[in-house]
Amino acid sequence: MTADFVTPATDTPAPDPLGRARQNVIYRSGISGITPTVPTSAEKLEAAARRSLLRRPGGAKAWAYIYGGAGSGTTMDANREAFDRRPLVPRMLRNTSRRDLATTVLGQRLPAPVLVAPIGAAGLVRREADLMVGRAAAARGIPYILSSQGSSPMEETAREMAGGPRWYQLYWSSDEQLVDSFIARAEAIDAGALVVTLDTTTLGWRPWDLDLGSLPFTRGVGIAQYVSDPRFTEMVAERVAREAAAGPGADPDAIKVTPRAALTLLEMARNRPGRLLDNLRAPETRAAVQTFLDTFSNPALSWEHLATLRDRTRLPIVLKGVLHPDDARKAFDSGVDAVMVSNHGGRQVDGSIGTLDALVRIREAVGPEPTVLLDSGIRNGTDVVKAMACGANAVTLGRPHIYGLAVAGERGVGEVLDNLLAEIDLTMSLSGASSWEQVDATLLA
Numbered sequence: 001m002t003a004d005f006v007t008p009a010t011d012t013p014a015p016d017p018l019g020r021a022r023q024n025v026i027y028r029s030g031i032s033g034i035t036p037t038v039p040t041s042a043e044k045l046e047a048a049a050r051r052s053l054l055r056r057p058g059g060a061k062a063w064a065y066i067y068g069g070a071g072s073g074t075t076m077d078a079n080r081e082a083f084d085r086r087p088l089v090p091r092m093l094r095n096t097s098r099r100d101l102a103t104t105v106l107g108q109r110l111p112a113p114v115l116v117a118p119i120g121a122a123g124l125v126r127r128e129a130d131l132m133v134g135r136a137a138a139a140r141g142i143p144y145i146l147s148s149q150g151s152s153p154m155e156e157t158a159r160e161m162a163g164g165p166r167w168y169q170l171y172w173s174s175d176e177q178l179v180d181s182f183i184a185r186a187e188a189i190d191a192g193a194l195v196v197t198l199d200t201t202t203l204g205w206r207p208w209d210l211d212l213g214s215l216p217f218t219r220g221v222g223i224a225q226y227v228s229d230p231r232f233t234e235m236v237a238e239r240v241a242r243e244a245a246a247g248p249g250a251d252p253d254a255i256k257v258t259p260r261a262a263l264t265l266l267e268m269a270r271n272r273p274g275r276l277l278d279n280l281r282a283p284e285t286r287a288a289v290q291t292f293l294d295t296f297s298n299p300a301l302s303w304e305h306l307a308t309l310r311d312r313t314r315l316p317i318v319l320k321g322v323l324h325p326d327d328a329r330k331a332f333d334s335g336v337d338a339v340m341v342s343n344h345g346g347r348q349v350d351g352s353i354g355t356l357d358a359l360v361r362i363r364e365a366v367g368p369e370p371t372v373l374l375d376s377g378i379r380n381g382t383d384v385v386k387a388m389a390c391g392a393n394a395v396t397l398g399r400p401h402i403y404g405l406a407v408a409g410e411r412g413v414g415e416v417l418d419n420l421l422a423e424i425d426l427t428m429s430l431s432g433a434s435s436w437e438q439v440d441a442t443l444l445a
Contacts, residue, residue, distance in 0.1 A: 017099055017429065022422035037408050038415040042379040042400060045416070049403035053125065061214040062124035066402055068208025071350025075343050079377030082354030086386055087445045091432030099425055100435045105394045106316045106337055106371060108165065108192050111141045112421055113388060113436065117375055117396035118169035118195070120149025121222030123271070125406045128152065130224075131160045132410035133401060138164020140417055145169050145195055145396065148182065151221065153228035158189040169195040169320070172305065174298045181231040183313045194313055195340065196306075199321030201299045204348035219264055220271035220285070223292045227272060232288075235295065239287045303334065310335055320375065323358045325365035332370050338393075342375035345398050356390060363391030381423025385431065388439045 016024070026036060039045045050067070053059040069076040101112040116137045122129035130152040137144040143165040146154050158166060168186035173179050186194055209215060216222050226232045268289055269279035279285045298305075309317060316337040322328050323343060331339050341359045343352045355376040363372055374392040378384060379400060387395050397420060404416035433439050 017097075017425055018101065019422040019424075019426035019429065022418055023426075036415065038404050038412050038419070039407075040419050045400060045403045045407070049406040052406045058124075061209075061212055061216075064208035064212055064214065065121060065124055065216055066119075066399065066406075068206055069346035069350070070204040070206055070348055073346065074350055075348075075352040075354075076346030078352065078354035079343070079346055079356070080354075080379070082356035083377060083379075083383050083386055086356065086390070088382070088386065088389075088427070088431050088443055089445050090430055091443070094432040094434070094438075096429040096432060096434045098434060099429055101421065101425060101428070103394065103436050105373070106193055106318075108143070110143065110165075110394065112384075112424060113392070113394035114142055114384065114417075114420065114424075115167070115373075115394060115396045116142055116144040116401055116417075117398035118145040118147035118149075118197075119398060119402050120147050121151065121216040122147070122402060122405065123151025123221050123224075124216055125402055126409055129402075129405060130157045132405060133413050134158075134161040134164065134166070136401075136410050136413035136417060138162060138166075139414065140421070141165065142417060143167055143192060146191070147222075148197075148225050149217070149222040150225050152224050154185055154189055154225060155228070165192055167191050167193040167195055167318075168315075169197055171197055171200060171296065172298045172301050173295050174300075175231070175235065175295045178226075178229065178231045178235070178295065180312060181229050182225065183315075185229070187313065187315060191315060193316040193318050193337070194309075195318045195320050196309070197320045197344075198301070199342065199344050199348050201297050201301050203297075204344070205350065206347065217292060217296070218289060220268035220289055223271075223288065224273075226292050227288050232291070236284050236287050236291050239291050240283045243283070243287070303330065306331075306334055306336075318373065322362065323353055323355075325361050328362040328366050328370075328372070332366060338371035338373060340373040340375050340396070341392075345376045356387065359387065359392055360390050381420055381425070382427050384420070384424050385427045385439060386444065388436055389441055389443050391441075 039048050050063055053063045103110055103113045116133060126132055130150045134144050134157045138161040145167045146157055147169050148171040154168060168191040170182055183194065265286065268285050269276055272279045272285050318338040318340055319331050319336050320340040321342050321344065322331060322339040323341065328339050341355050341362060343349065343355055355374055359372065359374050371393050372391060373394050373396065374387045375396040378395050378397050384395050401413050401416050404412035431443050
């Protein structure tokens, strides 16, 4: 039910609201002829990121990986269409001079119902991508979900965040000891939750990458969590020993030696911690990439695996990639703490349901109490308000923060987050709400 609207019984002037404060910063700069480096509209931000990346060596591969979706892109379209199909119906004369964007998720107080989504191989955009994103999120008190496919070890990112809230996203490897090692490391960095991604037991059909013959992990990009892991280091050493014992030419899948392959080995060496020359000579450089490719995901993942997880971690468990109401019911019946409605940004299954449509069905199925988050499709503050009106407890922001990273590094991420929070605040106010208790389906047509 929509909360009653009560005029505050005070003559104290309301503080400058977040949205207006952000507008004033931009407009005052405009007096001096200074306009935003990071565009404030989603469409222009995307275009600016594309231009920025395509000007760089290897930028076409970076853009393909960050932007591209599965198949013909119909799931990406479905995500946006689901938001467009649900217009807001603003209410008037409700005194929204004092607004509060804060909310609580899994017992954690957030300044707004927003988390920064995990983006794998973000090092394609900036070498220290995870550190930059982590610092920008921490400066605003927004949780950053560290990716299993990060470009910096989770411990380094956590240190850079200086106490800022962070969660950890887990890809369930085919090696159970590696899964346990990742979980232990996530607990050691004081992650606020373990986000288990379910929809990537194998990679989807991604023409943007396939047509370039490009997968960042084959070049050592996005495997920092692995090469920094003690269990993975053991696995690589075992592989090197096996290959040495077998002798040259024993591997039927060995990469054909070409000038391009030599350049790829050089890129692997650059992306691996340590001295470049040492990495070029070391068999572990190539073996680490091959070991990752062999163990990255687990197509056999099932509900039986999930049943073991509660005994393996003290962290709240979030299942990411849930789209069907029956799966959501089963997840909560299995004792997980939250589900994240997600289609991986439209990158896994072409022709899948839009996430906002799935959210509505799932919320109806599980009722009002369980924690349900929304990932995939969020582009602006209006989207956040619509998602909350449809029953989300919070959302994650994916591609837009990486676009900001491409345009202006850490400052770009911060500006994207500032603009998002400002637009949430203004949209909430102009729709007639002062807090999330006043945002529900009655604000939608």
